[in-house]
Amino acid sequence: MDQLEINKVSFMKIIYSVLTIIILFSCSKKDNSKKLFFDTKSNINLKKEDSKNTVLNVNSDDSMLYDKNVLRAKAGKKIILTLNHTGKLPKNIMGHNLVLLKMNVDVNVFSKLALEFKNNDYIPLNEDFIAHTKMLGGGESDTISFTINEPGEYKYVCTFPGHYQMMQGVLIIY
Numbered sequence: 776m777d778q779l780e781i782n783k784v785s786f787m788k789i790i791y792s793v794l795t796i797i798i799l800f801s802c803s804k805k806d807n808s809k810k811l812f813f814d815t816k817s818n819i820n821l822k823k824e825d826s827k828n829t830v831l832n833v834n835s836d837d838s839m840l841y842d843k844n845v846l847r848a849k850a851g852k853k854i855i856l857t858l859n860h861t862g863k864l865p866k867n868i869m870g871h872n873l874v875l876l877k878m879n880v881d882v883n884v885f886s887k888l889a890l891e892f893k894n895n896d897y898i899p900l901n902e903d904f905i906a907h908t909k910m911l912g913g914g915e916s917d918t919i920s921f922t923i924n925e926p927g928e929y930k931y932v933c934t935f936p937g938h939y940q941m942m943q944g945v946l947i948i949y
């Protein structure tokens with residue numbers, strides 16, 4: 776009988792130790808989920824900060840087109856614009872940029888002038904534009920940021936030779 780009692784006691788001890796381990800393990804798991812929750816929260820905060828800006832994405836490809844010809848953004852709000860070249864052709868054959876012109880600048884006149892500025896990636900040395908991306912080859916991207924305070928329509932264009940008639944759009948500031 777004594778031997779049996781001892782066995783019972785040691786059995787209970789084992790049960791208690793196993794329970795303790797399980798409780799400790801689940802506590803540490805809870806800690807991890809708290810950490811995950813915190814990280815998610817801070818990501819949400821980052822997104823909120825991003826929403827103070829207008830984020831615009833334009834894709835261009837080997838078929839010499841922008842995927843968007845109309846963009847919209849609020850006046851006075853910072854605009855973060857990314858141009859992606861999703862094609863494969865190199866910059867010297869199928870280069871794309873995005874040049875955002877000042878209001879009332881003639882896009883055709885500007886683009887013809889741009890041909891004379893090959894050494895400057897086809898960006899005229901004048902003040903007719905608000906911002907421009909780099910000239911991109913396939914697989915490249917460039918992001919620019921700027922703010923426009925005056926509502927209206929602003930043309931954008933790719934100034935690579937032969938592209939401006941196909942690659943134009945308008946940014947509407949409201």
Ligand code: CU
Nearest residue numbers: 870871933938
């Ligand atoms: Cu182009």
